[in-house]
Amino acid sequence: MNKMPKQIQKKTFPDITRPHWIEINIDALKHNITTIRSIIPSNTKILLPVKADSYGHGSLAIAYAAKNFGVDFLGVAHLNEGILLRQYGVTLDILILGPSIVQDFPWIIEYGLTPTIADIHTAIALDEYLKKTNKTSKIHLKIDSGMHRYGIKHDDIHSILKVLSLKNLNVEGIFTHFATADEPKNPNHQKQITRFQSLLNTLESLNKRPPICHAANSASLLLEPSTHFDMVRPGLALYGYNPFENISLPVDLKPLMSIKSTIRALHTVQAGEGISYGHHYTAQAPMQIATIAMGYGDGYLRGEPNQGQVYIQGKACPIIGRVCMDATMVDVSQLKNVQIGEKVEVINGSVNKKISMENVAKEHHTIPYELTCRVARRLYRQYIWKQKTISWEELKEELEIPNLNH
Numbered sequence: 432m433n434k435m436p437k438q439i440q441k442k443t444f445p446d447i448t449r450p451h452w453i454e455i456n457i458d459a460l461k462h463n464i465t466t467i468r469s470i471i472p473s474n475t476k477i478l479l480p481v482k483a484d485s486y487g488h489g490s491l492a493i494a495y496a497a498k499n500f501g502v503d504f505l506g507v508a509h510l511n512e513g514i515l516l517r518q519y520g521v522t523l524d525i526l527i528l529g530p531s532i533v534q535d536f537p538w539i540i541e542y543g544l545t546p547t548i549a550d551i552h553t554a555i556a557l558d559e560y561l562k563k564t565n566k567t568s569k570i571h572l573k574i575d576s577g578m579h580r581y582g583i584k585h586d587d588i589h590s591i592l593k594v595l596s597l598k599n600l601n602v603e604g605i606f607t608h609f610a611t612a613d614e615p616k617n618p619n620h621q622k623q624i625t626r627f628q629s630l631l632n633t634l635e636s637l638n639k640r641p642p643i644c645h646a647a648n649s650a651s652l653l654l655e656p657s658t659h660f661d662m663v664r665p666g667l668a669l670y671g672y673n674p675f676e677n678i679s680l681p682v683d684l685k686p687l688m689s690i691k692s693t694i695r696a697l698h699t700v701q702a703g704e705g706i707s708y709g710h711h712y713t714a715q716a717p718m719q720i721a722t723i724a725m726g727y728g729d730g731y732l733r734g735e736p737n738q739g740q741v742y743i744q745g746k747a748c749p750i751i752g753r754v755c756m757d758a759t760m761v762d763v764s765q766l767k768n769v770q771i772g773e774k775v776e777v778i779n780g781s782v783n784k785k786i787s788m789e790n791v792a793k794e795h796h797t798i799p800y801e802l803t804c805r806v807a808r809r810l811y812r813q814y815i816w817k818q819k820t821i822s823w824e825e826l827k828e829e830l831e832i833p834n835l836n837h
C-alpha cells in the first residue's frame with residue numbers, strides 16, 4: 432500500500448494549491464462591536480446572531496472571537512446550531528431565535544440553551560415538562576408586532592400574562608422583530624415600535640416587565656434609538672455590511688469577508704469566437720481571457736451572463752459569458768504581464784466599491800445576507816487577527832477553540 436504523503440496526513444496544503452479562499456477579518460469584528468457599543472446605552476446588551484454559520488463567516492471563529500470582544504449573547508436560528516456551539520465549548524448565553532417545539536425540550540435543558548417560546552401551548556407544555564423533570568429554564572417570549580412570522584400577537588394580553596404566570600418558566604426576555612426596519616419611510620416600522628412599546632408599558636404597570644426586552648436588528652439599531660431597549664440584535668452590521676439599499680451607513684463599519692481567487696488558465700480568442708456555456712459572449716476582436724476558479728459551486732451567483740467584474744492588478748476585468756460551476760472567464764486584454772496563478776479579487780469593497788458585498792448583491796437583485804450565506808465550504812478560510820494573516824489552525828490556538836473528538 433502506498434504511504435500517504437505527509438501533507439495529506441497533516442491535512443494542511445501549501446498555498447499554491449488553493450484555487451480560491453475567503454478572508455475573515457476578526458479585527459473588523461472587534462472594530463464593529465466597539466462601534467455599535469458606542470451608539471447604544473451603556474447598559475444595553477448585544478446579541479450577535481451566529482445563525483447560518485454566522486451568515487457564512489464561520490460560527491465557531493465568530494462565537495469565540497465575540498466572547499473575547501465582550502458580546503453578551505449569541506443568537507442561533509435552530510436547536511442544532513446551539514448544540515454544535517456548546518459541543519465546541521461555547522459558554523456564552525445562546526438564545527435560539529426561532530420558536531422551540533416540544534420535541535426540543537430535553538436537548539434545550541441538556542445543553543443549557545435559551546429557547547424562544549412563540550405560542551401559548553408550547554409555553555404550557557414546557558412549564559409542565561419542567562415541573563415533571565424538576566428542572567428550570569430561562570425563556571424569551573416572542574411577540575408578533577406585525578411581521579407575522581412567529582410570536583404571540585402583541586394585543587393578546589391574556590396569553591402573554593398567562594405565559595408570565597407559569598411557575599416553572601423563568602421569562603428572562605421578551606422580544607419582537609421588525610419587517611421593514613430597512614425602509615425608514617415605511618409607516619409599518621413605527622407601528623411595530625408603538626405596539627411593542629405599549630405592550631411593555633402595560634407589563635411595566637403590572638410589574639411584570641421581563642428584565643431583557645429587545646427588538647432592534649441592524650437597520651433599526653442604526654436609525655432608531657427608541658428600539659434599543661435592554662438588548663440589540665445586529666447581525667449584518669456587526670459583520671460589517673450596510674443593511675440599507677439607499678442610505679449610507681451612519682457609522683464606520685468594516686466588512687469581515689473578502690473573497691479571492693486565482694487565474695487558472697489564460698488564452699487568446701479570435702474575433703467571432705463564442706465564450707463559455709451557451710456562447711452568450713462573442714469576441715468582437717482578438718482578446719485575452721483569464722479563466723478564474725470561482726463559480727456557482729462556490730456560492731458565486733450565476734445570474735445573467737456578461738454581468739459584473741473582478742479585479743486583477745487593481746483593474747476591473749469584466750465577466751465574459753456564463754459563470755460555470757467551478758470557473759468564470761474574465762477579460763484581461765487590458766492587463767500587462769498577467770500570469771497563471773495570479774490573485775483575483777472577487778469580492779472586496781476596499782479594492783473597489785463595485786465589488787463590495789453590497790454592490791455585487793445589488794447587481795444580482797439580492798441582499799448581502801444571501802451572498803455571505805452562500806459561500807461554499809470548499810473555499811479555504813484564512814483570518815486576519817491582530818493585523819496578521821493566519822490560518823484556521825492558528826486562529827484556533829489564539830482563541831483556544833477545542834478540537835471536537837468524534
Ligand SMILES: *Cc1c(COP(=O)(O)O)cnc(C)c1O
Pocket residue numbers: 480482528608647648649650664665666667668674
Ligand atoms: C437574524 C436576526 C436578526 C439580525 O438581523 P440583521 O438584519 O442581520 O441585523 C435579529 N433578530 C432576529 C430575530 C433574527 O432572526
